[in-house]
Amino acid sequence: MKALVYKGARSVAVEEVPDARVQEPTDAVVRLTTSNICGSDLHMYEGRTSVEEGKVLGHENMGIVEEVGPGVTFVKVGDRVSVPFNIACGSCRNCTTGWSSFCTRTNPTEGMDGAAYGYANMGPYDGGQAELLRVPHADFNLLQLPKGTEHENDFTMLSDIFPTGWHGVVLSGMQPGDRVAVFGGGPVGLMAAHSAFLQGASEVYVVDKAPDRLRLAESIGAVGVDFSAGDPVEQILERTGGHGVDRGVEAVGFQAHDAYGEEHPELTLDNLVNVVRTTGGIGVVGVYVPQDPGLDEPAKADRVGWQYGTFFTKGQSMGTGQAPVKRYNRQLRDLIITGRATPSFIVSHEVPLEQAPDAYEKFDERVEGWTKVLLKPAS
Template identity: 80%
Template sequence: MKAVVYQGPEDVAVKEVPDARVENPTDAVVRITTTNICGSDLHMYEGRTSVEEGKVLGHENMGVVEAVGAGVSRLKVGDRVSVPFNIGCGTCRNCVHGWTSFCTRMNPIEGMDGAAYGYANMGPYDGGQAEFLRVPHADFNLLELPEGREHENDFTMLSDIFPTGWHGVELSGMVPGDDVAVFGAGPVGLMAAHSALLKGAARVFVVDKEADRLRLAESIGAIPVDFSAGDPVEQITEQTRGRGVDRGVEAVGYQAHDPAGDEHPELVLDNLVKVVRSTGGIGVVGVYVPQDPGAVTEGAKQGRIGWDYGTFFTKGQSMGTGQAPVMRYNRQLRDLIVAGRATPGFIVSHELPLDQAPEGYRNFDDRVEGWTKVLLHP
């Protein structure tokens, strides 16, 4: 089968690899209809992770069940499904408590709880930027979708970024009527803004410097804040009459940059501590890693980031972090899409055949104007 393979920094290629197949009785094989390039894939693409050469990439996947193992009883060939990026066993303590993003059994790497498709340090699993994908524990992990092709560009967000954006808002502790600041208007940040508005936020401020992304934020009713035009904390504080916001979402991660393009991994955390009111909450779903050889400081190379914890403590703020447990949210978000209440596909800018994946990676990573979300169709 054809698949997108990591070959080194800024080098991915579409190659022939062994076909995905049923290896265990509880496996299914999914024929991929849509697979997305995720912003977190760019960390690997840029050489900022320990991903090995030859890895098949892709953790945002959906498609149709092509084959099932003898132990699969809930699903059948022909079912249309969304594949959560988390791979859960379904029976460990974390999975049973709804934390499939921290499954203790599926990742054999020492010290790492949580497994995923096609990603650094997340286990030996091939990704779904390919024609087919093997899904372990399929009865537990797969979400059934209405048959056909309707809502394809909305449903494809259910595997990761829509639940991740929703999770960021949940981690912040938002309740209806709160003001929310989302830092980062990439796909996850835009999903967080969409989620906050769906959940009843009074106002959602979205901070970025890319005009195309800020236009998308404004199109769904959020308030764009261009940090290249001035201090975003000051801009939001002025618009909230000095009060700040109730909740904040970090959707940037460890490669945060200032307007000049210089990297400051603590930048967004510091800004959120400043702009969120005392006793407010912050949800962090931007990616941070334990080791980053390409970091700008020695501490950051070891995952040690010097952010303003003292003010965070003094203000009595709370913070939640970590990858989203997709299955906690994906059924409800699917139903919001079917009902016409949620439209996460609004972020899609490009749909490409699998063979054009290298072009998609290059333009998305270069932040070429208009390249906000890339879908691949094998």
């Protein structure tokens, strides 16, 4: 089968690899119809993780079930499915308490709970930027979708970024009527803004400097805040009469940049501490890592010097971590079916798998208009 393979920093290629196959009785094999390039894939693409060369990338996947193992009893061949990026067993303590993103049984990597497709430190699983994908524990992990092709570009967001944006808002503790600031206008940040409105936010600010991202934020009723035009905290405080916001979502992660392009891993955390009111909440779904090969001392990534003293003094709360997709994806699917949610508004490009290397390069370089890329392996 054809698959996108990691070759090294800023180098990926579409190659022939062995077909994905059923390896355990509870496996299924899915033929991919859509697989997205995620902003977090760029950490690997840029050489900022320990992902091994030869890894098939891609954790935002959907398609049609082509084969099931003898232990699969619920999912059927021919089912159209969304594949959560979490690979979970369904029976460990974390899975049974709703934390499928921190499954204790599926990732053999020492010190890591939680597994995923095609991602650094998240287990030995190949990703879905390919023609076929092996799905372990298929009955637990797969979400069935209506047959056909309707809502394809909306449903493809269910594997990761829509639930992740939703989770960021939930982690912040948002209540209906709250004001929310989302730092980062990439796909996850835009999904957080969309989710905040769906959950009842009175006002949402999206902070970024890319004009195309800010336009998308404004297209759904959010207030775009261009941090290249001035301190985003001051801009939001001015708009809110000095009150700030009730809740904040961090959707940037450890590679945060200032307006001049310099990296500051603490930047968005500091901004959120300063713009969220006393006793307000912050949800962090941007990726932070314990090791960063892009640094002279990789372990320094685990020591982010943010304004914890101010955070404590303001009595704020913070929730962090990868989204447990299964906790949300059924409800979000139904919001799409009924027309309440339309996460496909962020899609800018749909390309065949063969064009994935060029798409990665353009997405990584933040070329104007490249906001969300969908790969179509069957094209």
